[in-house]
Amino acid sequence: MQERIYLDHASTTPVHPRVLEAMYPYLTQVYGNPSSVHSYGREARQAMEKARDRVAAFIDADPQELIFASGGTEADNMAIIGGAMALRERGRHIITSSIEHHAVLHACEHLERSGFEVTYLPADETGMISVDELKRAVREDTVLVSIMYGNNEVGTIQPIEEMGHFLRERGIVFHTDAVQAAGVLPLSVKQLPVDMMSISAHKINGPKGVGALYLGRKVPFAPHLHGGSQERKRRAGTENLAGIIGFAEATVIAGEEMAERLDKYRRMRQAMLSRWDDSGIAYVVNGHPDKHLPHILNVSFPGVQTETMLMNLDLAGVAAASGSACTSGSLELSHVLTAMCLEDARAQSAIRFSFGITNTVEEAERAAQKAADIVRRLKR
Numbered sequence: 001m002q003e004r005i006y007l008d009h010a011s012t013t014p015v016h017p018r019v020l021e022a023m024y025p026y027l028t029q030v031y032g033n034p035s036s037v038h039s040y041g042r043e044a045r046q047a048m049e050k051a052r053d054r055v056a057a058f059i060d061a062d063p064q065e066l067i068f069a070s071g072g073t074e075a076d077n078m079a080i081i082g083g084a085m086a087l088r089e090r091g092r093h094i095i096t097s098s099i100e101h102h103a104v105l106h107a108c109e110h111l112e113r114s115g116f117e118v119t120y121l122p123a124d125e126t127g128m129i130s131v132d133e134l135k136r137a138v139r140e141d142t143v144l145v146s147i148m149y150g151n152n153e154v155g156t157i158q159p160i161e162e163m164g165h166f167l168r169e170r171g172i173v174f175h176t177d178a179v180q181a182a183g184v185l186p187l188s189v190k191q192l193p194v195d196m197m198s199i200s201a202h203k204i205n206g207p208k209g210v211g212a213l214y215l216g217r218k219v220p221f222a223p224h225l226h227g228g229s230q231e232r233k234r235r236a237g238t239e240n241l242a243g244i245i246g247f248a249e250a251t252v253i254a255g256e257e258m259a260e261r262l263d264k265y266r267r268m269r270q271a272m273l274s275r276w277d278d279s280g281i282a283y284v285v286n287g288h289p290d291k292h293l294p295h296i297l298n299v300s301f302p303g304v305q306t307e308t309m310l311m312n313l314d315l316a317g318v319a320a321a322s323g324s325a326c327t328s329g330s331l332e333l334s335h336v337l338t339a340m341c342l343e344d345a346r347a348q349s350a351i352r353f354s355f356g357i358t359n360t361v362e363e364a365e366r367a368a369q370k371a372a373d374i375v376r377r378l379k380r
């Protein structure tokens with residue numbers, strides 16, 4: 001079988017061996033329900049609370065401010081819908097951006113159907129959302145703002161701190177989707193003026209199906225899962241114990257290895273760009289030139305359609321993406337690239353390469369070479 005190179009880590013990542021090892025006992029021996037009062041339950045609860053401490057430490061939160069959920073999508077939905085429902089007597093205007101993940105966008109659209117008004121801020125050509133535009137969009141009845149930390153398609157890092165300070169002065173609840181930023185940027189909810197933050201385990205080499213919402217102590221919140229009193233009555237349902245343990249282990253490893261990972265991702269990016277420069281093919285990088293997540297490289301090869309390129313890359317053993325996993329598979333143009341108002345030729349040829357811990361710089365070079373060969377062949 002030919003060598004395969006996985007460069008789609010913004011879609012999902014492999015589970016780290018240490019994560020799997022940490023999880024195993026919690027599927028086999030410590031299988032108690034954390035809500036049970038007997039020793040099996042107590043053991044499970046103890047492990048879960050230790051995991052909560054570790055995940056909380058990863059984002060510099062207090063453990064009580066962390067709600068475990070089924071992933072980034074649920075954390076985003078909890079923040080947007082749970083926040084809006086709790087605040088609706090105060091006002092019904094929400095601000096977000098047009099480049100958010102669908103977990104935020106579709107949650108907002110759902111609220112629009114139930115009497116809320118949503119402003120979708122545009123992004124510029126680099127995928128940046130303007131602080132001034134946000135300031136102009138704020139109204140008397142604005143109660144909630146959700147702006148992502150780093151974009152999952154083009155990697156642009158947003159001015160969350162500046163936005164947060166402005167919103168905090170006005171008492172407007174601020175949520176950020178930090179699913180892609182987690183693991184590659186240090187995150188501190190004590191330093192960042194945010195009230196809610198979403199993270200997901202499977203984007204940082206943890207298991208799929210688990211994530212967390214940071215919910216500041218004083219932030220109004222209406223739960224959307226009703227049942228038992230788990231997660232301090234903010235999210236009912238027996239906890240995904242093994243998943244939570246694995247999530248915690250993944251955050252610890254990410255913390256230990258962050259500097260090393262960043263250095264490698266920078267070299268991978270540089271290696272790809274150099275290879276394309278040397279090969280003389282036409283390409284243009286999408287996203288912000290400096291303020292970008294280190295593991296995401298979105299690039300257009302004008303004249304070569306995205307779908308054609310992805311298919312050929314796949315045949316050559318290289319897994320890349322057209323943007324979010326949710327839009328790939330359809331021929332629809334990515335909502336992010338559309339919002340950035342890129343020229344058609346550029347938007348219709350965009351490819352996202354995203355790096356992960358098992359990649360090597362040599363792999364990046366080989367993948368870039370294969371991409372260059374395909375571009376040259378298709379243009380002949």
Ligand SMILES: *Cc1c(COP(=O)(O)O)cnc(C)c1O
Pocket residue numbers: 010011070071072073074076101103148150151152177179180200201202203209210211
């Ligand atoms: C992947 C992703 C999500 C969704 O997280 P899941 O755990 O897959 O539900 C949300 N936001 C961003 C930015 C993402 O990249």
